[in-house]
Amino acid sequence: xxxxxxxxxxxxxxxxxxxxxxxxxxxxxxxxxxxxxxxxxxxxxxxxxxxxxxxxxxxxxxxxxxxxxxxxxxxxxxxxxxxxxxxxxxxxxxxxxxxxxxxxxxxxxxxxxxxxxxx
Amino acid sequence: xxxxxxxxxxxxxxxxxxxxxxxxxxxxxxxxxxxxxxxxxxxxxxxxxxxxxxxxxxxxxxxxxxxxxxxxxxxxxxxxxxxxxxxxxxxxxxxxxxxxxxxxxxxxxxxxxxxxxxx
DNA sequence: TCTCTATATCGTAAAATTACGATCATCGTA
DNA sequence: TACGATGATCGTAATTTTACGATATAGAGA
Numbered sequence: 001x002x003x004x005x006x007x008x009x010x011x012x013x014x015x016x017x018x019x020x021x022x023x024x025x026x027x028x029x030x031x032x033x034x035x036x037x038x039x040x041x042x043x044x045x046x047x048x049x050x051x052x053x054x055x056x057x058x059x060x061x062x063x064x065x066x067x068x069x070x071x072x073x074x075x076x077x078x079x080x081x082x083x084x085x086x087x088x089x090x091x092x093x094x095x096x097x098x099x100x101x102x103x104x105x106x107x108x109x110x111x112x113x114x115x116x117x118x119x
Numbered sequence: 120x121x122x123x124x125x126x127x128x129x130x131x132x133x134x135x136x137x138x139x140x141x142x143x144x145x146x147x148x149x150x151x152x153x154x155x156x157x158x159x160x161x162x163x164x165x166x167x168x169x170x171x172x173x174x175x176x177x178x179x180x181x182x183x184x185x186x187x188x189x190x191x192x193x194x195x196x197x198x199x200x201x202x203x204x205x206x207x208x209x210x211x212x213x214x215x216x217x218x219x220x221x222x223x224x225x226x227x228x229x230x231x232x233x234x235x236x237x238x
Numbered sequence: 239t240c241t242c243t244a245t246a247t248c249g250t251a252a253a254a255t256t257a258c259g260a261t262c263a264t265c266g267t268a
Numbered sequence: 269t270a271c272g273a274t275g276a277t278c279g280t281a282a283t284t285t286t287a288c289g290a291t292a293t294a295g296a297g298a
Contacts (some may be wrong), residue, residue, distance in 0.1 A: 007171050008147040019150045026142030027286085028127040031134070038220040045245060052126050056286050060246055077156045079244050079295045090220060101157040104204050146256085164275055177257050179276055198265045198274045 017070065024069035030062050033116045036083065037072060042084035043079070048063070136189065137215045140208070143188035148173070149181050153204065154190060168190070189232035
């Protein structure tokens with residue numbers, strides 16, 4: 001952990017958020033939940049519970065991860081909580097990815113492959 | 120795990136790869152390694168070991184994850200192994216993300232926020 | 239107020255990830 | 269062929285993640 005910090009430390013705010021989003025979406029369940037949320041425009045926790053077939057507490061936990069990554073937004077709606085995809089979050093994700101690692105893989109690049117020591 | 124399959128099952132090939140890429144990049148160390156790799160165009164395992172300050176075996180393990188996600192490519196170069204960012208992989212990632220969840224967050228969308236039960 | 243519904247949070251067990259040292263395999267060279 | 273350098277893989281400990289049931293919280297309605 002201490003070692004990790006030394007390397008991870010110098011990530012910018014945006015990069016940290018991007019990494020957090022990657023982590024959140026790295027789980028297949030959460031990945032799928034995002035789809036569901038996007039398809040259905042919005043839904044309450046119970047809908048995701050039915051969809052995933054997981055325990056309510058588990059789903060709630062996954063929702064928390066997605067929320068903390070800024071990928072979804074929740075709003076208390078009466079006794080339930082209504083979730084939807086965060087437009088700001090998704091836009092951020094798409095924009096950052098598009099700009100990510102611009103130094104490589106340009107259209108007119110080495111074309112493909114890794115050519116070490118091109119001697 | 121069995122339950123997970125029922126939900127994750129119906130992910131397309133591309134979606135599975137995308138999720139795998141997310142997972143690989145979700146780790147801050149690997150996230151950082153991708154930067155390093157992109158900045159330096161290419162490098163051998165030892166360079167990453169020096170950069171990350173982690174054990175050689177650990178770095179090798181991280182490289183494997185990135186490789187299996189199709190994000191980098193390794194080529195045996197004499198006694199060493201030369202790694203570089205997979206152009207195909209990164210292009211795939213960027214393209215898929217750009218197309219991802221197209222149903223939401225269009226430019227002329229609800230603008231922002233989650234408005235449940237708009238009654 | 240009492241209850242029902244819907245969720246978040248807590249505590250905990252199981253599984254996966256991460257990190258390390260040690261070992262094994264390979265290439266280039268003396 | 270033996271050696272030194274470079275990395276991949278193995279075995280394992282520590283940490284983190286994932287999932288569950290139980291409990292706590294809050295709104296809506298009888």
